[in-house]
Amino acid sequence: MAGKLSPIQQATMASFRNDFPVLSKTMNGKPVAFLDTGSSAQKPRAVIDAMKAAMDTEYANIHRGLYQFSQVTTAKFEAVRAKVADFIGAVSEKEIIFTRNATEGINLVAQSWGRANLKAGDEVIISGMEHHANIVPWQLLRDQIGIVIKVIPVLQDGRLDLESLEKLLSSKTKLVSFVHVSNALGTINPVSTIIKSVSAYNRNIRILVDGSQAVVHGAVNVSALGADWYVFTGHKLYGPTGIGVLYGRYELLQSMPPYQGGGDMIERVTFEKTTYKDAPARFEAGTPAIVEVLGLGAAIDYVAAIGMDNIAVREQELLAYGLEQLSGVPGLTLYGPAENRAGIISFTADWGHPSDIAMVLDQCGVAVRSGHHCCQPLMDQFGIDATIRASFGLYTNEADIDQLVQGIKKARDLLGE
Ligand SMILES: Cc1ncc(COP(=O)(O)O)c(C=O)c1O
Known part of the structure; x- marks a missing residue:
């Protein structure tokens, strides 16, 4: 920078x-x-106006109605998904899941991917400068299935002790999850370097990056970084509360089971069996935060123009x-x-x-x-x-x-x- x-x-x-x-x-x-x-x-003002317009003009629920308001709002909603993908350098809008916030994105990965792929004794490495949002979901998983959490130490000068990371990696490591920019110290962690050294050790170790403070401070390209998942939250990016983003590599998302069940994420429901839509719809149960997504789209337009x-x-x-x-x-x-x-x-x-x-x-x-x-x-x-x-x-x-x-x-x- x-x-x-x-x-x-x-x-x-x-x-x-x-x-x-x-x-x-x-x-x-x-x-x-x-x-x-x-x-x-x-x-x-652009965000406030966009949210007001979303309710003032052709507001309707999305993905459902055959009438014009619903169709127009659906198109605008899905256009924001493509905008987010472009903003963070995702390969496709299908890699973008709308969540409530960054916290929900991390919980989604822990409960969907974590429960399906981890077993007792498997190791998850986080860092000593994580927000509670990237600590507690892994502790919940630890209490549920017995994973082991290891912590990359923080040096006195506020940087991560990356030499220790190499010592923490083991044949049991399944995930490394860490913050891109520390909310408490401002530290910009060398994400690419960390991902490269973890992948050099074992390319099957998955990487989650908490980008809540990073997407607001500079350009981020998740594909170039090589993260498996990347989360951020709309309200820190000049957008509304109640909306966050979980990026995930598409084939990884496709391999993950749903996190919550309900409307809009299913293909077919019978009392005996339910089949699910592909990602990202599979992870967006229920009516989403429609107005907030449109507000997030306006926020991205705003910062992108600057x-x-x-x-x-x-x-x-x-x-x-x-x-x-x-x-x-x-x-x-x-x-x-x-x-x-x-x-x-x-x-x-x-x-x-x-x-x-x-x-x-x-x-x-x-x-x-x-x-x-x-x-x-x-x-x-x-x-x-x-x-x-x-x-x-x-x-x-x-x-x-x-x-x-x-x-x-x-x-x-x-x-x-
Ligand atoms: C680094 C970091 N991660 C996660 C979060 C959680 O964001 P939210 O509460 O919007 O989920 C924050 C919010 O302060 C944060 O700074």
Whole structure:
């Protein structure tokens, strides 16, 4: 993610902020500095309008009605599947399953592929910087069928200890599942390198990548990465809540049994026996999140028009600025690697607890996340219970970071000795 934006590109990036109605609001009487995009991004007008239009115009359930509204909505819904495939470099739209969120995508793989293919004693390797969404589904499976979970350690500088990964691999390893970009540290993991070394050890080991924080920070090509599955969640990509994506290699998806049963995923039902549709329909039981899928499509159009590479470069500029400004505040410890890092800065202060600081920041109009970021094992490793996390989006600017730094200084005056 190298490069620099020209002054014109910078001005254009700055203008996109106006597309987000929430950012012109105040919080506690102050202009809002929204630095919690890693948790959930704000929505551009294009997404809000697309969702409203989906309900205002020819709304109907999909895949069922022979009337015009249903046919048109079905076509728009399926067009988003193709758009998502294109956005992440999948070979075909048949490799795209719509889920509720990233969490559901990982649970789907664990319960469908995992239950069908793993047995007691088989090993699943995850990493020490996983979100709970990529820990707990494997623990549920462990409790159900007795798999063994192994963990790639995290180095003190916030990178994965990849030498240890080689030692963890064994003849029992069936899956390696890890995060592309850490939501708590910002670390961009070397996905291709990891996949290559796992495949060199044994090409039958399957790979799942949690791309929830990665698809928002730069261009992703799942085919080039070589992942078997890749998950992400719509609400962090400037789209609505309630919609996520599970990409899977098609022949792998075809080999997996359904995860949930119900309408729209069957070919024929009798009381004796049911046959299922091919992937991806087999994994989309019941009425899907129609309006949300159309909103996700609008979000992808929006970021694609800006250019994921431009978003990545702008974020790197902000990251450098943020790290520099925060390094100047006494008593802060910053977590995360010096290089290969997305627009996420996690820190603690030796003069105040993250939640107390976050409450002062709230009064200053600054929205950050404080807590364990659904990464309790990672917090344990650093011997802390929480950090403050400032996370950037395409609309973030230097003034937001200045407001954060001013707020932290105010918190220090209030809370510090
Ligand atoms: C890295 C990562 N994985 C998974 C998730 C879960 O996303 P969702 O709650 O939308 O399923 C998050 C959300 O914070 C995340 O940051």
